[in-house]
Amino acid sequence: MPPQADLPGLLNGVAPILDRWGYLAIAGVIGVESFGVPAPGQTIMVAAAIYAGAGRMSIFAVAALSFVAAVVGDNIGYWIGVRGGRKLALRWGRYVFLTPERLARAEGFFARRGGRVVVIARFIDGLRQLNGVIAGITAMPWRTFLLYNAIGAALWVGVWTTVAYLFGTHLVEIIEHAHRYQWQAIAVGVLVVATYVILHVRHIRRRRARQETVEEAAA
Secondary structure, three states, X not given: XXXXXXXXXXXXXXXXXXXXXXXXXXXXXXXXXXXXXXOOHHHHHHHHHHHHHOOOOOHXXXXXXXXXXXXXXXXXXXXXXXXXXXXXXXXXXXXXXXXXXXXXXXXHHHHHHOHHHHHHHOOOOOHHHHHHHHHHXXXXXXXXXXXXXXXXXXXXXXHHHHHHHHHOOHHHHHHHHHHOOHHHHHHHHHHHHHHHHHHHHHHHHHHHHHHHHHHHHHO
């Protein structure tokens, strides 16, 4: 294993764990993060992929272990949610930063979006850790959760391991440069969302107007 100095910036913090435990560290950290324990799962996966890009680990093993650990961890979280429910989550949630308000918002989000939330939850810090627990609490069917969770885990692992493997230690530099333009990106995002909302509202109004015209003609 390389010395921890090979990993730049925030990734440097997980280097000692990777240096000592190797592949076991990847499985363990991602696994416990996936059922609600605050742990640097995504960070250690990116660091391991950078190691693989330097020829010190196998990228296929890193990706496979990350995927399996994510799916297994999320399923443990799901059954914790099913067995313990809201009562357990509210009692112990403060230890993993799960407040009643956050739980209520997450439950509402899951109820409205269902499987799509499970897929994208892997990419959102906070939801990534509590994804399975909340799905269990909201009584999402296990097979549905398993399918969408596997899809989300595959996308999450695929994106981050590929990017980290290809860009290596330059990834942190790229992220730091991207942060310089974050407000411009936010402005563009707000503009896109506002445009979509305006067009959507206009479409609904036109459809209602046509429907009223048809009803009046029929009357």
